[in-house]
Amino acid sequence: xxxxxxxxxxxxxxxxxxxxxxxxxxxxxxxxxxxxxxxxxxxxxxxxxxxxxxxxxxxxxxxxxxxxxxxxxxxxxxxxxxxxxxxxxxxxxxxxxxxxxxxxxxxxxxxxxxxxxxxxxxxxxxxxxxxxxxxxxxxxxxxxxxxxxxxxxxxxxxxxxxxxxxxxxxxxxxxxxxxxxxxxxxxxxxxxx
Numbered sequence: 001x002x003x004x005x006x007x008x009x010x011x012x013x014x015x016x017x018x019x020x021x022x023x024x025x026x027x028x029x030x031x032x033x034x035x036x037x038x039x040x041x042x043x044x045x046x047x048x049x050x051x052x053x054x055x056x057x058x059x060x061x062x063x064x065x066x067x068x069x070x071x072x073x074x075x076x077x078x079x080x081x082x083x084x085x086x087x088x089x090x091x092x093x094x095x096x097x098x099x100x101x102x103x104x105x106x107x108x109x110x111x112x113x114x115x116x117x118x119x120x121x122x123x124x125x126x127x128x129x130x131x132x133x134x135x136x137x138x139x140x141x142x143x144x145x146x147x148x149x150x151x152x153x154x155x156x157x158x159x160x161x162x163x164x165x166x167x168x169x170x171x172x173x174x175x176x177x178x179x180x181x182x183x184x185x186x187x188x189x190x191x192x193x
Contacts, residue, residue, distance in 0.1 A: 070101035103134030118143025
């Protein structure tokens, strides 16, 4: 049915200098490219690469490069690091800047923490933010608890089970993204009076 590949944006959720979540984000990118290359193209977003001054969705607070990425996106796979039971402000800043470009698109989460919960509290805190943008969450996530112990000193994954878990999330994300893309392109949205 869909001839073109889906555009999946992988977002690293923090600008923190000592971030370990970048390892999980790069793994997600690698799994997408290795196992789903026939169906998707990935774009990697590091908030360090964008200039988003101020707050909100005002024209002067946007970065045209990020706007273009979100316009083309069919889905988002977001790495959500947990800091103090919530998500980083840099992640919220990215999402606040492009509200209109998220509507009726799919989103998946990878939670990351140094502790045992794998970012589940951060994901729970972030869900209301993505709902405001009209994004549709899928039912499964992947968690990276104790992230500092999951990768070696060269950034190589120690436990291949995380590849399988990430593939499972991609399966659901791709299905939802295809469904929503069909809807955006084919179903006329009725406006209520």
